[in-house]
Amino acid sequence: MTDHTDPQRRTMLRNTVAAAAVLGSAHAAGAATAPPALDKPLKPTLTAFESQAGPKPLAFDPAKLNGLSEKIIRSHWENNYGGSVKALAVIKKRLSEALADKDLPPYVYNDLKREHLLRTGSVVLHEHYFDNLGGNGQAGAPERKVIADAFGSFDTWETEFRRIAAGLGGGSGWVVLGYNTYTRQLENYWLADHAHGPAATLPLLVLDMYEHSYQMDFGAAAAKYIDAFFKNIQWEAVASRLASLSRA
Incomplete structure (x- = not known):
């Protein structure tokens, strides 16, 4: 049973209810509704060619999942997700260097951009996947x-x-x-x-x-x-x- 007496959980529930209202209002308004204007400029955490320091730690104990072994979670996190984090860092470094090479053909540069797309998707989706486990x-x-x-x-x-x-x-x-x-x-x-x-x-x-x-x-x-x-x-x-x- 959910413990509704926990303050953090109550706050999260209120926010989720608010999100439900937002989704409902958006659905009623339709796709043609203009998005709200930004009240302050966006501030990216990293510049375009920078990479995160390393894999994001697991937010749960992989030994305590129900029906999923610690072995597979650790292997998945270290090898598949961790491998993409490392590869993305390498690709971003190569992109930065390649951009300065005026003689590099665009199709060669785009080979790096393709890998950039793949590795970015892998990192983002893996982090969402692991973050929505452990409950x-x-x-x-x-x-x-x-x-x-x-x-x-x-x-x-x-x-x-x-x-x-x-x-x-x-x-x-x-x-x-x-x-x-x-x-x-x-x-x-x-x-x-x-x-x-x-x-x-x-x-x-x-x-x-x-x-x-x-x-x-x-x-x-x-x-x-x-x-x-x-x-x-x-x-x-x-x-x-x-x-x-x-x-x-």
Whole structure:
């Protein structure tokens, strides 16, 4: 049961309710509604060619997940996600150097930009994936309402999310519950890889369906991995992402 006496949790619930109101208002207004003007200039944390210092630490104890082994989580975090963080740093350094080379053909530069796109997608999606693990899999009432309002019912959303994931079993890709800031819709998305995602979409819940996410624990039984994922969803992370919409 959710402990509604916890102050941090109460604040998160209020923010999620506020996000629900924002999503509802946006849906009613339609896609043609102009976005609000920025009240202050954006301040990127890093400049264009800089990279983060290293992999983002796990926010949970990987030995305490329900049905997902510590071994697979650590391997996934260190090798697949960590490898992309390191590769992205290398690519950004090479891009900075290559830009200064006036004789470098544009198509050669674009080979680096393609890798930049792939590695950026991998880092962002992996960080969302790991951040929405470590919970008890029980969505709170505000999160359920936001999703139910968008899909007709919470069960309809879960059925589609699971079906997309099952269709990716044995291959590669991602499943993302996201809010599209242009169409102003909450939808589930199928992603074939790190590079091809829906435009103008903020990820709210991310599931990695690359085989490295589950093969060590489940072999080819992707359905068992999907079940385990749902048991470990950190819905507080989803609520926090929803709340960020209301702040935006």
